[in-house]
Amino acid sequence: MLTLFTYYRSSAAFRVRIALALKGLDYDAVPVHLQRDGGQHRTAEFAARNPARLIPALDVDGSVLTQSLAILEYLEETHPEPPLLPVGALARARVRALALAVACDMHPLNNLRVLRYLAGELKLDEERRSRWYRHWVETGFDALEAMLRRDRPEGPYCHGERPGLADCCLVPQVFNARRFDIPLEPYPSILAVHDACMRLAEFERAAPAAQADAE
Amino acid sequence: MLTLFTYYRSSAAFRVRIALALKGLDYDAVPVHLQRDGGQHRTAEFAARNPARLIPALDVDGSVLTQSLAILEYLEETHPEPPLLPVGALARARVRALALAVACDMHPLNNLRVLRYLAGELKLDEERRSRWYRHWVETGFDALEAMLRRDRPEGPYCHGERPGLADCCLVPQVFNARRFDIPLEPYPSILAVHDACMRLAEFERAAPAAQADAE
Numbered sequence: 202m203l204t205l206f207t208y209y210r211s212s213a214a215f216r217v218r219i220a221l222a223l224k225g226l227d228y229d230a231v232p233v234h235l236q237r238d239g240g241q242h243r244t245a246e247f248a249a250r251n252p253a254r255l256i257p258a259l260d261v262d263g264s265v266l267t268q269s270l271a272i273l274e275y276l277e278e279t280h281p282e283p284p285l286l287p288v289g290a291l292a293r294a295r296v297r298a299l300a301l302a303v304a305c306d307m308h309p310l311n312n313l314r315v316l317r318y319l320a321g322e323l324k325l326d327e328e329r330r331s332r333w334y335r336h337w338v339e340t341g342f343d344a345l346e347a348m349l350r351r352d353r354p355e356g357p358y359c360h361g362e363r364p365g366l367a368d369c370c371l372v373p374q375v376f377n378a379r380r381f382d383i384p385l386e387p388y389p390s391i392l393a394v395h396d397a398c399m400r401l402a403e404f405e406r407a408a409p410a411a412q413a414d415a416e
Numbered sequence: 417m418l419t420l421f422t423y424y425r426s427s428a429a430f431r432v433r434i435a436l437a438l439k440g441l442d443y444d445a446v447p448v449h450l451q452r453d454g455g456q457h458r459t460a461e462f463a464a465r466n467p468a469r470l471i472p473a474l475d476v477d478g479s480v481l482t483q484s485l486a487i488l489e490y491l492e493e494t495h496p497e498p499p500l501l502p503v504g505a506l507a508r509a510r511v512r513a514l515a516l517a518v519a520c521d522m523h524p525l526n527n528l529r530v531l532r533y534l535a536g537e538l539k540l541d542e543e544r545r546s547r548w549y550r551h552w553v554e555t556g557f558d559a560l561e562a563m564l565r566r567d568r569p570e571g572p573y574c575h576g577e578r579p580g581l582a583d584c585c586l587v588p589q590v591f592n593a594r595r596f597d598i599p600l601e602p603y604p605s606i607l608a609v610h611d612a613c614m615r616l617a618e619f620e621r622a623a624p625a626a627q628a629d630a631e
Contacts (some may be wrong), residue, residue: 252559252562252566253517255559264506264567273507275505275506290493290494293489298482298486302482303487304514305520308520318548345468347467348482351467370517
């Protein structure tokens with residue numbers, strides 16, 4: 202029995218929704234609104250599930266897993282087919298590095314709590330907040346584009362003929378960048394992977410607009 | 417043949433040095449100074465190794481691995497003994513979540529390039545930069561302390577009687593916090609794990625002060 206605590210626009214939750222869809226796993230979605238009620242993830246009730254007060258969290262028969270990449274690795278270990286990671290340690294390291302280039306080097310700098318700190322504590326105006334956002338997307342996508350072009354096997358996805366862990370991270374990051382109107386022409390490899398993924402029903406179903414809590 | 421591109425004070429490089437020491441693997445260390453020459457990691461020469469221009473990178477017989485956690489997983493897959501991850505998918509998910517709570521939720525917000533942006537682009541004075549630093553350390557350690565207390569098997573380390581993936585991340589983060597004089601009394605579990613780790617020769621050998629490039 203799987204219950205996902207999710208928010209339609211959270212890109213970390215989006216990663217997990219893609220992985221669940223790719224693995225063909227059914228789950229109940231419990232929406233946790235990050236802006237309503239001062240942030241439903243900040244309540245004591247939610248902290249009892251995830252003390253880090255972050256989305257997503259996946260309840261597996263009463264055990265609560267947190268951190269999207271840890272959840273993806275868990276799903277891979279417990280439901281190996283279809284695989285999210287390729288065969289071979291070097292190939293797996295490549296895919297994990299692509300995923301982490303998004304999850305560590307991009308997303309943490311531009312998520313809601315950071316943007317709130319920039320506005321609230323630092324009193325940055327919208328123009329300087331946009332410049333911050335764009336700077337880290339561009340820095341991250343410059344790296345990701347270069348990494349994607351390197352040691353890449355044939356195929357439309359980040360690593361070959363099958364979408365996997367890195368694609369689960371890349372696609373939500375492109376959604377975010379578009380929401381903030383970042384020009385993506387300099388990143389043809391990233392866009393091509395995104396487009397290939399979004400032709401798959403699993404990605405479509407996991408996307409923000411397809412969620413019950415979408416606004 | 418392993419060559420680690422490292423900087424003594426980089427906490428991501430420190431993670432990899434710990435893992436290499438725990439696995440008993442010999443390596444050549446090539447120092448890449450993040451501040452000298454405008455940042456030796458930003459040169460074209462280094463970008464040819466790691467297009468993301470980030471430390472650490474591990475050259476394995478000519479293949480360059482990047483992203484510290486991807487490198488740790490690679491070392492675990494290729495040199496399984498002693499293990500950095502426990503047996504059992506739920507336990508492994510717990511350890512990975514602890515590691516990612518540092519690697520995604522803390523370190524990216526307070527690393528050198530972000531502190532530089534705060535000073536250079538945003539012209540924040542030292543007091544506001546310190547408040548930023550402290551805010552994210554405290555937010556992160558509040559979460560990590562609560563996560564550590566949950567579902568924790570007996571033993572002095574993050575997960576039981578043997579140091580692993582999470583300890584590789586926790587210890588460098590404590591070093592960083594101390595360097596910036598963040599009060600750590602509210603985090604007894606984190607400090608106890610740190611102290612247990614630092615009694616081990618492997619952690620001592622991996623620490624910033626023991627590196628050839630230490631200043």
